[in-house]
Amino acid sequence: MQELLSKPIFSIGENFDVTLSQLLLAILFVIIAALLSHYVAKLITKKVLAKFKLAEDNLVIFKRLIFFVFLGIITVTTLSFFNIPLTAFAFISGAVAIGAGFGAKTVMDNFISGWILMSERPLRINDIIEFEDHLGRVIEVGNRSTMIRRIDGAHMVVPNSSLLQANLINWTLVDPNIRTSVRVGVEYGSDVSKVKEILEKVMKEHESVIDDPEPMVIFEDFADSSLLFELWFWAKVGAVRELRTIRSDIRFKINKEFQEAGIVIAFPQRDLHFKFAEGKGFPVTLSHPGDSSNKDGD
Template sequence: MLDYVNAFLNYTLLTFNDDPLTISEVLAIPVWIGFSYWFIRLILKSVSNRLIARETDPNTIQLTQRVIFISAIAVVFMTTLSMLNVPIAAFAFLSGAIAIGFGFGAQNIINNFISGWILIGEKPIRIGDFLEVEGVKGVVEEINTRSTRVRRTDGVHLLIPNSKLLENTVVNWTLRDRLIRGTVRIGVQYGSDCEKVTHLMLEATKANENVLETPPPAVFFQDFGDNALIFEVFFWINSSVDGGLRGVSSEIRYHIDKTFKADNIVIAYPQRDIHIDGALKIERG
């Protein structure tokens, strides 16, 4: 029985450059590829865990994973060719023809692939950054070889082609730091004490624990409006998302409204005064 099995496994399927290719060598290919895939995943997981334990930047971790994965795939590919007794020189012509055809038919894919490596290496956009692209705001969750995954502020995921992030204008709110400037604009009734309004707005802003002391908040008397005296307070916070700024601005408005009511400062509302020249004539039928 063993002789029959041995004879079957050593049966020559084809000969390539006088090198026989047996059934056992063909069957060894999927086993080798499966083992290689498992071993690559094991290495990637081990390296990632060590880098995470050292609190390495997520972008560096992703770049390391990419380099290891592509290098390992190249080694597995070359080894598979060697197991099949296929010389690399013979494969070079075929691979060149495939590369030319693939290049003409997949220009966008190649463009996005190269753009992905530029994003990972140059780091104009990193994992965790808060972006604004064509009016859409969200946090970068993953930078892949073809596209970048962004989680929008409403929870929806977007897949943005990498080339689009390099070719178009992208607002990165957290590129260098997480400092974000916010403003609260308000109009008070004519006749109000301007110095008192300034003081109350400044105190309400400083009272918020999220507002930074440096740079300090500042209140400006912006304009004499049609129906109100316009004041605006500027402040800085540390936040990685747009919602953080909206939350702090809302809290400051609540505080300003409360202090204005306590000090009898009236918040203006649109109004129109109508002046009539002459007497009104009322006709009775």
């Protein structure tokens, strides 16, 4: 066994032979270096960089840079310790390059796209985004893919290259404020000035509705069965589901205020008009639920 491990498996130039034991030890130490680099990067990020109160996506960038720097330093040091020149792995690099060219194109695309996403920052961790009709929060931007938690709780794993090439809507790219609206219809004959006053009061009293830009009440339309109003307002949103909660709170408050003010929220209504020709008629049957008897009339 010892003879097998000490037997040269290939030569580098004319003066250096690489044995199987040297190659195996080098690969083992590279693996250990990767694990150690990951631990050191995580430790430095949590214990040192976290004190500077950096954004979470910036911490991820620094963690990756620290990982690759330490990995490179430890790998080169290990190879030098075993007197193995870097050219010993030239054949491995060539094989990896050929494999990447034929079978790992997508992986490399996603890897590079991940770094572009983290550097250009069209999206960041905790951003609320809309991707292919899915609304959710960015949980993690990895080397190959990005994880998005949808509003229904499901997690989407999206390749980085897809995000980079797609038409992406980032609701919180500049700030956490999002504009939304609530519609309500009141019956015809209602005091529209009073309705506007109540709606403005409801928006002003909600703690998540911001004053700048100022909330607006729009008299939208004379609809079929109602006078239609729409509330436009900006809200500071910390989570995707908070937007739905804010709209729900607004509706609860509107319903309560309208009931106290005697304003009726409209519902579909239809007026039926019957016209009879002179001297003609038709039988009409009147019935009441639960009454088995019917009365006929002309």
